[in-house]
Amino acid sequence: MIKTKLNPLINPILIGKVGKPYGILGWINIFSFLEKQEKIFNYFPCFFLKEETWTKIHLDNWKKYKKNFIIHIKGVFDRSEVMQMTNSDIIINSHQLPILKKNEYYWFQIIQLKVFNINKIYLGKVIDLIRTKSNDILIIKNELKNYKKNILIPFIYDKIIKKIDINNNIIIVEWNLIRTT
Incomplete structure (x- = not known):
């Protein structure tokens, strides 16, 4: 040793x-x-x-x-x-680590990426992921003032996850928040 x-x-x-x-x-x-x-x-x-x-x-x-x-x-x-x-x-x-195929990522590459929706609204940073039977889920530390809880977004490529750009540290998602009062 x-x-x-x-x-x-x-x-x-x-x-x-x-x-x-x-x-x-x-x-x-x-x-x-x-x-x-x-x-x-x-x-x-x-x-x-x-x-x-x-x-x-x-x-x-x-x-x-x-x-x-x-x-x-x-x-x-x-x-x-x-x-x-x-x-x-x-x-x-x-x-x-093994080299991954296109559109495959290690979790450590995803954590801390900034998440924007397709309307260019900044939602927050990825702080963790959850593995489920059907798909992984992004946990986003919410940066919006009107919405206090973490945001959970299913990791479904093409349908919800539109783009992951590791080099620029961003993820683009099709996701709109519904405000509840």
Whole structure:
């Protein structure tokens, strides 16, 4: 394991979290934030980040355990060593992600984009997304004075989402707010 206080990554992406130790032989629980959770292992070696310390991690082994995974880190054979890693973030560099097809986006690319409707009215910034069975939903931090709550917009490309321009940080939507008094 290599530890450093400096950020070794150019565009860090959070892909999981480290849980508590499992057993006494250096295994530890991890939680994947990926849509297909098992794909987290495609990104090892990766970094664990805790309290501004970056640790490069190489795996010896991993297993599915309940709804998550347990891993064994190369060179670690003691519960007390992995206990120090509990609550670390699992980080990769964005260039490690697969290249997407046209009109496909990673959530981290969408968050913080400014949202305008087709009438050029600024609605706010994307603060999160929700996955549902039928489609994803944009959560917009509302910037309108007359409307106090967050705006939820279905992510249905062409029908509601008219344009996503990552380079200019904007999303154009066909969406009008109905005022209620």
